[in-house]
Amino acid sequence: MKKVIAMIRSFIQLILFLCMASNVFSNPDECSADTHPFIQIGRKYYFINTAVQMNWFAAAHLCRSYGSDLVTVESDAEMDDLSFYLTTNGHTGQYFWTSGNDLIAEGQFMSLSTGRPLSYARWTAGEPDNANNNENCIHLWTNYETVFKMNDMSCTADGYAICERRKPPNPCGLGNSENMLPKCAVKRLMQAYMQAANIFNCRDQ
Ligand SMILES: [Ca+2]
Ligand SMILES: [Ca+2]
Numbered sequence: 003m004k005k006v007i008a009m010i011r012s013f014i015q016l017i018l019f020l021c022m023a024s025n026v027f028s029n030p031d032e033c034s035a036d037t038h039p040f041i042q043i044g045r046k047y048y049f050i051n052t053a054v055q056m057n058w059f060a061a062a063h064l065c066r067s068y069g070s071d072l073v074t075v076e077s078d079a080e081m082d083d084l085s086f087y088l089t090t091n092g093h094t095g096q097y098f099w100t101s102g103n104d105l106i107a108e109g110q111f112m113s114l115s116t117g118r119p120l121s122y123a124r125w126t127a128g129e130p131d132n133a134n135n136n137e138n139c140i141h142l143w144t145n146y147e148t149v150f151k152m153n154d155m156s157c158t159a160d161g162y163a164i165c166e167r168r169k170p171p172n173p174c175g176l177g178n179s180e181n182m183l184p185k186c187a188v189k190r191l192m193q194a195y196m197q198a199a200n201i202f203n204c205r206d207q
Contacts, residue, residue, distance in 0.1 A: 039068070040167045044083030047167035048073060052093065055160035058139040062114055065165035071115035073164040074099035075142075075152075081124050083141070084164070085150035094144050095162035102140030104154070108132065111140065115166065123152055130154035171182040 040047040047116065049068055058072075065072050075081050088098065101115040102123070109132070111120045126145050130137065132154060139157035140166070142150040157159070 037167070040070070043087045044080055046080065048084075049163075049165040049167070050098070051086075051163045051165065052096070055097075055162055057159065058099050058103070058141075058157040058161070061161065061163035062101070064163050068165055070165040070167050072099055073166040074101045074113040074115045074120070075124075076122050078124070079124075081122075083149070088142070088150055089144070089148065094148075096143075096152075097155070097159070098142040098150070098164045099143060099161045100140045100152070100164065102152070103138055103157070104130075104132075105138045105157070108138075126151040126153050 037047055039049045039199075041050075047071060049065070051064060059132045062072050065146075066087065073084075088094070102111050102120050103114060104111045106112060109130075111130070112118065113120055113124065120140075123140075126143070126147070129152065130140075132138075134156075136156050137154040139155060140152050141155050141159075141161045143153050144150055145153065
């Protein structure tokens, strides 16, 4: 008889556990998968706004209004991923603003987004040239090539904004690491199970 009761209790625990786990995964406020208008390209999430061209300052403000920053390209892999996306989506020949600039000191390129010197650059041959002594903002262009590279351009020229989603402060957010979501899910499954087990422990007392 005790065995039957134990089996029934285990079964009920399992059902309760599955129900609670289901609620965890369906909660839109936690671990949300909705990234709109940001899309994943490679390891980061970007909002590439091709609706309207604007100068570098306006592009920086646009990104901030979406809780993001102008893109800071940090590696060959990121440059390749962005270039591939842009060329295969019909953007060859267009200009795209990045966070890079040498507004503070000529030739010393910084990222507006990180506040630090640029750690990576893939310049078009002959760039940066600070043409007319007035090119202080970095954009991506193809300039008669088939891939996007960097060029310093007048900050008041027109270009499209590439906004980069910030790394989330909590482990449930997106974009920080591919392993974050599974870790978060496993942790919550364990919490749900412990809560379910505690309910029965209370009833036993
Ligand atoms: Ca310059
Ligand atoms: Ca230039």
